Amino acid sequence: MCVRYSPDMGTIATVARTGDIVLLDGQTAEKKGVIPTGHKGSIFSLAWSPDGKLIATASADKSVKIFDVVTASAIATCTLGTRVMDMQQGVAYTTRGVVSVSFNGKLSLINQKGEVQHRFAGHQGRILLVHKESDGTMVSVGVDRALIWRAALTPESGEAREVPLSAELITAATFKGGKLYLLAGNELLRCGLDDDEPVVMLKEAANAVTLTVTEDGAVVLLHRNGFTVADSTGRVVSEERLDKFDGSSAASHGNMIVLGGDKLARGYQVTAASPPEPKVVFSGHHSGTVACVAFSNDGQLVASGDASRNIFVWSFTDGSVVYRDLVFHTLRVTSLTFAYNSNTRLFSGSMDASLILWDLEAKTRRTEDAAHRGGVSAVFGAADGTLISGGSDGCIRLWKSDK
Known part of the structure; x- marks a missing residue:
């Protein structure tokens, strides 16, 4: 049920399960009239126009309608989708x-003719990936949707292009070579920045925990106790088993990958033409699950963060520890990224809601304690020196840092 006074306080408009707008006198509450809406679902909200001549309604039938109060007739109808999440729950x-706002948080600006002028999208859940291209284009992926923010449409404008997906849930994402890769529903998908819709690479990828992609387009799907390699067409070329590994994180540089698991990480060389070749094992220091891994931009170093709050930086060449015991977070380390073109500046995010910039060489740190409510879940160091972070609060934030 919804009750709203007209701007001059002279009339009250109410809606209930009957589907009609009932007009009452603003002083006496006596019934003045009824406007049949024709909605085929419950009306969740209504709103008066600023001049008090029109009323807009938002309904579970996924539509918004505009009514003339004097004639008690509909002058416009706008249908905004077909899925349950397209139900319109609020209107102003x-x-x-x-x-109008839908169940999935999308805002639509509708003119008096019932035409959508703008759609404003954001995220309604945990952010899985943030990325920025050199031309300023940004990509953000949450558990709910994947968005592409063109340089001309800044994130502050709220306007982005949504990657069309049939699945309601995204579980993992990565970006490589101008393409976005997603684990959505049971499928592995690939989508270019200008593609109208994603390509299905694998129809059965439901058991993958996360993924990474090599420079030649080979996709590595990490499972709890093994990993699968598919070539750029989606053809599975290798399946590897890792006993008692409990895989949880993955990263790549060139044709090298790092997979994080229980108290250790493993490095491989991966190509679509031959079986994965083990290169290095990072072990003996982590006391918890390796929840995140990241390569330096030159591929020489690997950073790993664990559920026990600790961060280590290793040499990919021989697996030796270069920087150890970077412990300052109070909860699980969730995300890591090296600053662009730097092997000594490392950003980390944690479930404790903080971001830390580590100067490894100077052995100093700078902390942002309240970066994201509910915890930081993704970080990225852009070429222009900007740090991008995403969190469990569904927000994306851009931070300035010294280059």
């Missing part, structure tokens, strides 16, 4: 038009 009337 502004000087620019009607703003």
